[in-house]
Amino acid sequence: MDVVISQAFTGASYGAALLLIALGLSLTFGQMGVINMAHGEFLMAGAYSAYLTQKLVTNADFSLVLAIPIAFCVAGLLGLLLEVLVISRMYHRALDTLLVTFGVSLVLQQAAKDLFGAQAKAVEAPGWLDGQIPVLGYRYPLSQMFILVLAIACLAGMAALLKYTGFGRQIRATVQNRDLAETVGVSTRRIDRLTFFIGSGLAGVAGVAVTLITATESTMGSEYIIWAFLVVVAGGIGQIKGAVIAAFGLGIMRAFLTYWTDGSMAVVLTFLIVVAFLQLRPQGLFAVRTRSLA
Amino acid sequence: MKSRARLVAGTAAALSAALVLTGCGSKSDDGGESSAAKGCVDTSGDSVKLGFLNSMSGPMSISESTVSDALNLAAEQINAEGGILGKKIEPVQEDGASEPTVFAEKATKLIQSDCVAAVFGGWTSSSRVAMRPVFKSLNNILFYPVQYEGLEADHNIFYTGATTNQQIIPALDFLKKEKKIESIFLAGSDYVFPRTANKIIKQYAAANDIKVVGEEYQPLDQGAWGTAVDKIVSTKPDVVFNTINGDSNVAFLKAYDEKGLDASSIPIVSVSIAEEEAAAIPVDLTGQMTSWNYYQTVEGETNSAFVKAFKDKFGQDRPTSDPMEAAYTSLWLYKAMVEKAETFDVDDVIDAAGGISFDAPEGKVTINGENHHIAKTALIGEVQKDKLIKTIWSSGEPIEPDPFLKTYDWWDPSKE
Numbered sequence: 001m002d003v004v005i006s007q008a009f010t011g012a013s014y015g016a017a018l019l020l021i022a023l024g025l026s027l028t029f030g031q032m033g034v035i036n037m038a039h040g041e042f043l044m045a046g047a048y049s050a051y052l053t054q055k056l057v058t059n060a061d062f063s064l065v066l067a068i069p070i071a072f073c074v075a076g077l078l079g080l081l082l083e084v085l086v087i088s089r090m091y092h093r094a095l096d097t098l099l100v101t102f103g104v105s106l107v108l109q110q111a112a113k114d115l116f117g118a119q120a121k122a123v124e125a126p127g128w129l130d131g132q133i134p135v136l137g138y139r140y141p142l143s144q145m146f147i148l149v150l151a152i153a154c155l156a157g158m159a160a161l162l163k164y165t166g167f168g169r170q171i172r173a174t175v176q177n178r179d180l181a182e183t184v185g186v187s188t189r190r191i192d193r194l195t196f197f198i199g200s201g202l203a204g205v206a207g208v209a210v211t212l213i214t215a216t217e218s219t220m221g222s223e224y225i226i227w228a229f230l231v232v233v234a235g236g237i238g239q240i241k242g243a244v245i246a247a248f249g250l251g252i253m254r255a256f257l258t259y260w261t262d263g264s265m266a267v268v269l270t271f272l273i274v275v276a277f278l279q280l281r282p283q284g285l286f287a288v289r290t291r292s293l294a
Numbered sequence: 295m296k297s298r299a300r301l302v303a304g305t306a307a308a309l310s311a312a313l314v315l316t317g318c319g320s321k322s323d324d325g326g327e328s329s330a331a332k333g334c335v336d337t338s339g340d341s342v343k344l345g346f347l348n349s350m351s352g353p354m355s356i357s358e359s360t361v362s363d364a365l366n367l368a369a370e371q372i373n374a375e376g377g378i379l380g381k382k383i384e385p386v387q388e389d390g391a392s393e394p395t396v397f398a399e400k401a402t403k404l405i406q407s408d409c410v411a412a413v414f415g416g417w418t419s420s421s422r423v424a425m426r427p428v429f430k431s432l433n434n435i436l437f438y439p440v441q442y443e444g445l446e447a448d449h450n451i452f453y454t455g456a457t458t459n460q461q462i463i464p465a466l467d468f469l470k471k472e473k474k475i476e477s478i479f480l481a482g483s484d485y486v487f488p489r490t491a492n493k494i495i496k497q498y499a500a501a502n503d504i505k506v507v508g509e510e511y512q513p514l515d516q517g518a519w520g521t522a523v524d525k526i527v528s529t530k531p532d533v534v535f536n537t538i539n540g541d542s543n544v545a546f547l548k549a550y551d552e553k554g555l556d557a558s559s560i561p562i563v564s565v566s567i568a569e570e571e572a573a574a575i576p577v578d579l580t581g582q583m584t585s586w587n588y589y590q591t592v593e594g595e596t597n598s599a600f601v602k603a604f605k606d607k608f609g610q611d612r613p614t615s616d617p618m619e620a621a622y623t624s625l626w627l628y629k630a631m632v633e634k635a636e637t638f639d640v641d642d643v644i645d646a647a648g649g650i651s652f653d654a655p656e657g658k659v660t661i662n663g664e665n666h667h668i669a670k671t672a673l674i675g676e677v678q679k680d681k682l683i684k685t686i687w688s689s690g691e692p693i694e695p696d697p698f699l700k701t702y703d704w705w706d707p708s709k710e
Contacts, residue, residue: 007521119356122576139553144552223515262510
C-alpha cells in the first residue's frame with residue numbers, strides 16, 4: 001500500500017511537470033497544427049529566466065515566484081518572434097515546419113551555451129519549499145506539490161480563457177473552422193500569433209518548474225520535448241482534457257514501471273504501451289470534432 | 295630566437311631520432327601505406343604538433359572543455375620551459391562534438407592530415423572505444439584522461455585516469471573498514487561504466503558480507519529519479535554508491551534532498567561528481583563523499599602551483615578537478631617519455647614509457663609499462679560547505695593499476 005501511494009504521488013508530480021510542458025504544446029501543436037520542435041527550448045529559456053531572476057533578486061524565497069511571469073513573457077516573446085519570422089510563412093507545410101523548428105532549437109541551444117556557458121547553472125529552491133508534508137502516510141515533498149499546484153493553476157487559467165473569454169471563443173472558432181471564422185470577422189492571423197505567444201509562454205512557466213527538478217543547461221529541453229509530444233498525441237490532438245489524463249497517466253505509469261523494473265526499462269515499456277495504445281486508438285484518448293468541411 | 299638556440303642544442307638528440315625514423319625529417323604527403331603506418335610527423339622545424347581532441351560542443355562539452363583548458367595550460371608551461379626535446383608544442387584542437395563517430399573521424403584527421411605526434415583527449419568510454427582502432431591501425435598514441443571501467447589495456451593508449459582498482463575498490467575498502475557498512479544501494483546511469491562498476495561492486499559485496507539492497511539505472515539524458523529515491527527511503531541502505539554521470543546527478547540529488555535525505559541520514563559515495571559538478575548542484579552536499587585521485591584541496595607545492603597557474607589563466611572562480619589534473623599530467627608524462635626515448639617515434643616512445651614517474655599535482659605517478667595505466671593514490675573526499683572537496687582518507691601510497699583485477703580473487707569476469 002505504501003508503494004502504491006508513494007509511486008502515485010511521485011508519478012503525479014512527474015505528470016504535473018509533463019502537463020505544464022504539454023499544455024503549451026497542445027495549443028500550438030494541437031490547435032494550430034504546428035509541429036514546433038523548438039518548444040523544448042522555450043522551456044529552457046524559461047529555466048534560464050528563473051536563473052537570471054535569481055541572480056538579480058538574490059532572495060531565493062521571492063525570486064521563484066517572480067520568475068514565473070518573467071519566464072512566461074520571455075518564452076512567449078521568443079515564440080511570437082518564431083511565429084512571425086518563420087512559422088507564419090509555412091502553415092500547412094508540416095514537414096518543413098518540423099525541420100525548420102528543429103534547426104531553430106539547435107540555434108537556441110547553442111545561443112544559450114554561448115551566453116551562459118556550457119556548465120549547468122544552479123537555481124536554488126526557495127526555503128519555503130524545503131521539507132515534506134504527510135499525505136496519506138506519504139511524506140510528499142513540498143517542491144513537487146508546488147509543481148502540481150502550478151500545473152493545475154495554469155490548466156484552470158487556460159480552460160477559463162478558452163471557455164469564457166471572447167479571445168478564447170475566437171481561438172476555438174479558428175480551430176474548428178478557419179474559413180468560417182474569417183468570414184465572421186475573426187482576424188485569424190492575430191489569433192495565431194496570440195495563441196503562439198501563450199503556448200510558448202506556458203513552456204517558459206514549465207521551465208521555471210523544471211528548475212526544481214533538474215539542472216538548468218542548454219540541452220534540457222530535449223529530455224522533455226519527446227514526452228510532451230507523447231502526451232499531446234496520446235491525449236488526442238487539440239484536447240486539453242486528453243492532455244491532462246495522458247500527462248498524469250504517463251507520469252504515474254512510468255513511476256510504477258520504474259518501481260517494478262528499473263529506470264531504463266520503464267522508459268522502453270512506457271513507449272511500447274503508448275505505441276500499442278495508438279494502434280488501437282490512433283486519434284488518442286479524445287478526438288477533436290471539427291466543423292470544417294475537409 | 296631562443297627556440298632556435300635550443301634547437302641547436304637538441305640537434306644531437308633529434309639527429310638520432312631522424313636516423314631511427316626513416317623519412318621522418320621530411321614531411322611526406324603521398325599518404326601511401328607505409329607512410330600511414332609510420333605517420334607523417336614533421337619534427338624538422340622547431341615545433342611538434344600535438345592533437346587535443348575534446349568535445350567543445352554537445353552535452354559533453356561541459357566537462358571536456360575543462361580538459362582542453364588543462365591541456366593548453368600544460369602545453370604553455372612546457373613551452374615556457376623550452377618544449378619537448380627542444381621543440382615547442384603546437385596544439386591542434388579538434389572538436390569531438392560528444393559523438394563517438396566524430397571522435398574517430400577527428401582522430402584520423404589529426405593523425406593523417408595534421409600529422410600530430412600524439413593525441414590527448416576523449417572522455418566517455420564510447421569515445422575511447424571508437425578511437426581505439428584508429429590509433430592501432432595508424433599507429434599513433436592516445437592519452438585518455440578520465441577514470442573508467444577498466445578491463446582494457448591497449449598498446450596505443452595510455453590511461454592517466456583511474457581504473458577500477460584505484461577508485462571503486464578503494465572506496466569499497468574504505469566503506470567496509472572505516473564506515474563498517476553492511477548494506478549498499480547502487481544508483482547509476484545506464485551505460486557501460488556504471489554497469490561494469492556495479493558488477494564489480496556486487497562481487498566485492500558478495501565476498502565481504504555486504505548486502506546489495508537495490509540497483510537502479512536511468513538513461514543518461516533522463517532525470518526521473520523520484521522512484522529510485524523512494525526505493526532508497528524504503529530499503530534504508532547504510533550507503534548509496536552513485537555512478538550517475540553528468541547532469542542526471544543534479545536531478546538525482548534534488549530528488550534526494552526533496553525526500554528529506556542527506557549525508558547524515560544516508561550518505562552517498564559518488565565517483566563522477568568532482569568540484570565542477572558539485573558547484574552546479576543547488577543542494578546542500580555537505581558531508582557527501584566522493585572517490586577520486588585528485589582534489590583541488592590536495593596539499594603540496596606542486597598542486598598549489600598548478601591551481602594558481604590555472605586560476606590565473608582561466609579565472610579565479612574556476613575549480614580544478616580530477617580529469618583536468620589527469621589531462622595536465624598526461625602531457626607532462628608524454629614529454630618525459632619522448633625525452634627518455636630521445637625521439638618522437640611512436641614505437642620508441644611507447645617502449646620508453648614503463649617506469650616513467652612524474653611529480654603530479656595529485657602526487658607521484660608512475661607509468662606501468664605492461665598495461666599503460668599509471669600508479670595513482672586513491673583519495674576519499676568529503677564535500678565541504680563551499681562545494682570544494684577535502685580528503686578524509688587516502689590509500690597512503692600509489693596503487694599499482696590492475697585494469698583486469700587479476701590480483702583480486704573474488705573477481706570473476708564471467709559471472710554476473
